[in-house]
Amino acid sequence: MELSGGDIIVQCLKDEGVEHVFGYPGGAVLHIYDAIFKQQDVKHILVRHEQAAAHAADGYARATGKPGVVLVTSGPGATNAVTGIATAYMDSIPVVILTGQVPTPVIGSDAFQEVDTVGITRPCVKHNFLVKRLEDLALTIKKAFYIATTGRPGPVVVDIPKDITDPGIKIPYSYPGRVKMRSYNPVVKGHLGQIKKAVKIMMEAERPVFYTGGGVVLDDAAKSLTELVDTLEFPITQTLMGLGAYPGSGKHFLGMLGMHGTYEANMAMHETDVLIAVGARFDDRVTGHVKQFCPDATIIHIDIDPSSISKNVRVDVPIVGPVRQVLRDMLKVVNEGEIKPNKQALKQWWEQIEKWRSMDCLKYDQKSKLIKPQHAVEMLHKVTKGDAFVTSDVGQHQMFAAQFYRFDKPRRWINSGGLGTMGFGLPAAMGVQMAFPKAEVAVVTGESSIQMCIQELATCLQYELPIKIILLNNGYMGMVRQWQEFFYESRYSQSGMSVTPDFVKLTESYGHVGMRVDKSKDLEGAMKEAFTYKDRLVFLDVVVDPTENVYPMIAAGKGHHEMYLSPGSELV
Amino acid sequence: MRHIISILMENESGALARVANLFTARGYNIESLTVAPTEDRSLSRMTLVTSGSDEIIEQITKQLNKLIDVVKLVDLTEGGHLEREMMLIKLRAERTQREEIKRLVDIFRGKIIDVTDTSYTVELTGAASKLNAFIEAVNDELIVEVVRTGPSGIGRGPKGLGL
Ligand SMILES: Cc1cc2nc3c(=O)[nH]c(=O)nc-3n(C[C@H](O)[C@H](O)[C@H](O)COP(=O)(O)OP(=O)(O)OC[C@H]3O[C@@H](n4cnc5c(N)ncnc54)[C@H](O)[C@@H]3O)c2cc1C
Ligand SMILES: Cc1ncc(C[n+]2csc(CCOP(=O)(O)OP(=O)(O)O)c2C)c(N)n1
Ligand SMILES: [Mg+2]
Numbered sequence: 001m002e003l004s005g006g007d008i009i010v011q012c013l014k015d016e017g018v019e020h021v022f023g024y025p026g027g028a029v030l031h032i033y034d035a036i037f038k039q040q041d042v043k044h045i046l047v048r049h050e051q052a053a054a055h056a057a058d059g060y061a062r063a064t065g066k067p068g069v070v071l072v073t074s075g076p077g078a079t080n081a082v083t084g085i086a087t088a089y090m091d092s093i094p095v096v097i098l099t100g101q102v103p104t105p106v107i108g109s110d111a112f113q114e115v116d117t118v119g120i121t122r123p124c125v126k127h128n129f130l131v132k133r134l135e136d137l138a139l140t141i142k143k144a145f146y147i148a149t150t151g152r153p154g155p156v157v158v159d160i161p162k163d164i165t166d167p168g169i170k171i172p173y174s175y176p177g178r179v180k181m182r183s184y185n186p187v188v189k190g191h192l193g194q195i196k197k198a199v200k201i202m203m204e205a206e207r208p209v210f211y212t213g214g215g216v217v218l219d220d221a222a223k224s225l226t227e228l229v230d231t232l233e234f235p236i237t238q239t240l241m242g243l244g245a246y247p248g249s250g251k252h253f254l255g256m257l258g259m260h261g262t263y264e265a266n267m268a269m270h271e272t273d274v275l276i277a278v279g280a281r282f283d284d285r286v287t288g289h290v291k292q293f294c295p296d297a298t299i300i301h302i303d304i305d306p307s308s309i310s311k312n313v314r315v316d317v318p319i320v321g322p323v324r325q326v327l328r329d330m331l332k333v334v335n336e337g338e339i340k341p342n343k344q345a346l347k348q349w350w351e352q353i354e355k356w357r358s359m360d361c362l363k364y365d366q367k368s369k370l371i372k373p374q375h376a377v378e379m380l381h382k383v384t385k386g387d388a389f390v391t392s393d394v395g396q397h398q399m400f401a402a403q404f405y406r407f408d409k410p411r412r413w414i415n416s417g418g419l420g421t422m423g424f425g426l427p428a429a430m431g432v433q434m435a436f437p438k439a440e441v442a443v444v445t446g447e448s449s450i451q452m453c454i455q456e457l458a459t460c461l462q463y464e465l466p467i468k469i470i471l472l473n474n475g476y477m478g479m480v481r482q483w484q485e486f487f488y489e490s491r492y493s494q495s496g497m498s499v500t501p502d503f504v505k506l507t508e509s510y511g512h513v514g515m516r517v518d519k520s521k522d523l524e525g526a527m528k529e530a531f532t533y534k535d536r537l538v539f540l541d542v543v544v545d546p547t548e549n550v551y552p553m554i555a556a557g558k559g560h561h562e563m564y565l566s567p568g569s570e571l572v
Numbered sequence: 573m574r575h576i577i578s579i580l581m582e583n584e585s586g587a588l589a590r591v592a593n594l595f596t597a598r599g600y601n602i603e604s605l606t607v608a609p610t611e612d613r614s615l616s617r618m619t620l621v622t623s624g625s626d627e628i629i630e631q632i633t634k635q636l637n638k639l640i641d642v643v644k645l646v647d648l649t650e651g652g653h654l655e656r657e658m659m660l661i662k663l664r665a666e667r668t669q670r671e672e673i674k675r676l677v678d679i680f681r682g683k684i685i686d687v688t689d690t691s692y693t694v695e696l697t698g699a700a701s702k703l704n705a706f707i708e709a710v711n712d713e714l715i716v717e718v719v720r721t722g723p724s725g726i727g728r729g730p731k732g733l734g735l
Binding site: 122311 | 581590641642658
């Protein structure tokens with residue numbers, strides 16, 4: 001089969017099993033768009049801003065586990081996508097980004113819409129390529145998918161000069177079935193000796209804790225994790241990125257840990273003698289002050305990326321390998337039953353944990369006439385029976401969603417943790433809804449964040465995406481305001497956001513359903529009504545208490561045992 | 573501590589930029605960096621001199637290994653190794669100084685490779701410390717220009733860093 005570069009790209013995507021491409025056209029990719037026009041198998045979703053294309057592909061990948069695909073033009077198309085690429089990079093999400101480039105002969109001449117895309121994206125991709133010869137195109141695309149989806153996943157950019165896609169030049173095409181790269185060999189199996197050593201230490205533990213993260217979700221290891229935790233009856237806490245891998249309603253779950261983690265989770269971290277870290281990267285939001293982190297613990301760490309191990313915190317038993325396989329092997333060793341856990345110590349440990357739990361650190365004012373944001377999230381949980389895909393933006397609403405939705409399944413909670421990108425929520429939800437047209441998909445957002453990609457309401461109309469936007473409208477960049485209240489004596493410098501459009505009218509003008517609710521007593525009715533519109537997008541503007549803060553909170557640079565628990569409280 | 577890291581990379585355009593970028597992005601020290609193709613045209617060999625605590629060096633080697641284009645690397649300072657750097661140094665050499673400089677060059681087993689009425693250009697090869705010693709030994713005022721390649725290194729013994 002002889003094909004032009006443009007046709008080769010589309011054919012590669014088909015052969016890779018890609019069904020959806022999120023993109024935006026422009027001069028450098030016109031040949032590719034012409035190739036897209038001529039076929040039906042690969043569906044193109046036209047966004048309204050390239051940042052949204054990257055977030056949508058990213059959301060698609062997070063929800064499905066399959067790589068997301070982006071297509072944008074050179075210059076401004078590529079630079080607009082960079083925020084989305086960096087977002088995927090920080091959370092290790094497999095995305096392949098195809099960018100147009102000016103024709104090879106004029107590269108480097110400051111040609112129209114030329115930027116050094118490979119240079120600009122280098123620090124925020126797992127890898128990138130500039131395709132210099134048509135003959136390399138198919139293999140490069142194959143490599144891009146291979147690199148993006150294996151090992152520690154991540155975004156890969158393929159920069160394609162316009163002359164490479166010239167419809168007049170055709171070459172024989174075949175898609176490489178497999179690639180082997182001598183310079184890239186991700187670890188496929190954790191060392192059994194290390195696994196046995198770890199199990200022995202776990203069995204002897206008196207105060208063990210599992211601390212698990214995004215790696216469990218990325219590797220689809222939720223089942224193995226749940227089985228292991230429930231067999232051992234150890235307590236488990238999860239990072240923001242790990243939520244849902246072990247069920248939020250599971251009896252060994254202590255809640256999220258870290259800066260806005262629960263009292264019981266953070267105290268358990270502080271007191272533990274054996275920490276089992278699984279697919280988590282000891283982020284500063286989690287560790288607090290590293291010198292005070294888990295002061296008494298022997299630390300076991302399972303991670304596929306050797307550079308995650310002992311990066312921020314010294315690890316005693318490293319296990320480099322994929323979470324799922326390592327957890328399965330651990331389970332096998334545990335079930336062989338040669339060593340028994342220390343039941344007596346474990347019982348005492350749980351008694352201590354129950355004491356911490358009884359602080360009820362997530363309590364909030366239930367009688368308020370103003371809607372409490374926590375209440376709104378709990379209502380969302382109730383109305384969706386805890387079974388929706390929930391995406392979010394960044395801020396207080398994100399933390400409330402994480403704390404109060406209690407995700408029972410992996411890949412249901414979709415948020416930007418590492419980069420913390422406002423504007424992520426709506427486009428990410430588009431990717432999720434494209435992948436699961438029948439599923440309930442909700443965006444929990446803030447009035448500041450939603451305005452960063454609000455234009456995507458048009459995309460949602462065009463593709464009939466019945467997303468439910470739950471706006472926790474506090475009239476502030478709440479998270480910023482909270483820090484200013486705590487650490488800048490309430491000088492609210494530039495964090496007010498009272499000037500917004502009328503979101504109901506705005507939504508209606510985009511052709512969707514807009515609703516507003518501002519009284520606690522009306523919340524349940526409004527939320528239920530929003531979800532009765534099965535095939536319409538509904539934007540529910542929930543006017544919430546503008547003064548509410550996220551608790552517990554560990555102040556930056558403090559240890560896990562030093563938390564603010566409630567308004568006006570001292571550190572405990 | 574000073575470490576010499578030897579890297580075998582795919583000879584792709586941009587490979588050097590990836591390494592340099594990694595060091596600036598993560599705030600690691602980079603003292604010198606040399607790179608050239610090997611007998612296998614598809615591979616480049618790079619020698620990188622850096623310094624830092626054991627933890628930082630561990631991260632540096634892990635992060636370098638993580639670069640997709642890196643095929644293999646070794647921290648030469650972990651074992652027996654040889655290190656060589658070349659320096660071209662131009663010195664002011666007028667009547668009275670000429671003999672003195674020539675003697676010094678001989679002691680260091682250098683070569684004078686360009687001569688004018690008023691200058692010598694000297695070629696000197698050795699470990700970085702030897703080149704430093706030469707510079708120390710020459711009167712500062714005589715130095716017109718110093719050009720150093722940065723060290724390249726190789727492990728001692730019969731084994732090589734290969735595929
Ligand atoms: C406003 C705000 C507040 C935040 N507050 C908190 C907070 O209170 N608590 C909190 O936890 N986070 C919080 N975060 C998120 C935080 O910034 C980090 O994104 C998060 O803690 C990182 O999660 P993780 O450790 O699970 O790592 P991830 O970023 O999910 O990384 C996954 C890890 O798993 C590894 N991995 C990937 N695939 C595999 C595999 N197949 N096998 C083995 N290992 C694998 C990777 O190498 C990596 O080390 C907050 C973010 C924001 C924006
Ligand atoms: C693109 C971007 N710019 C700035 C920030 C810093 N930031 C973090 S949270 C936040 C406020 C978010 O406000 P809002 O969306 O209203 O959410 P709330 O905290 O009020 O729930 C800001 C500005 C960011 N995370 N992302
Ligand atoms: Mg707000």
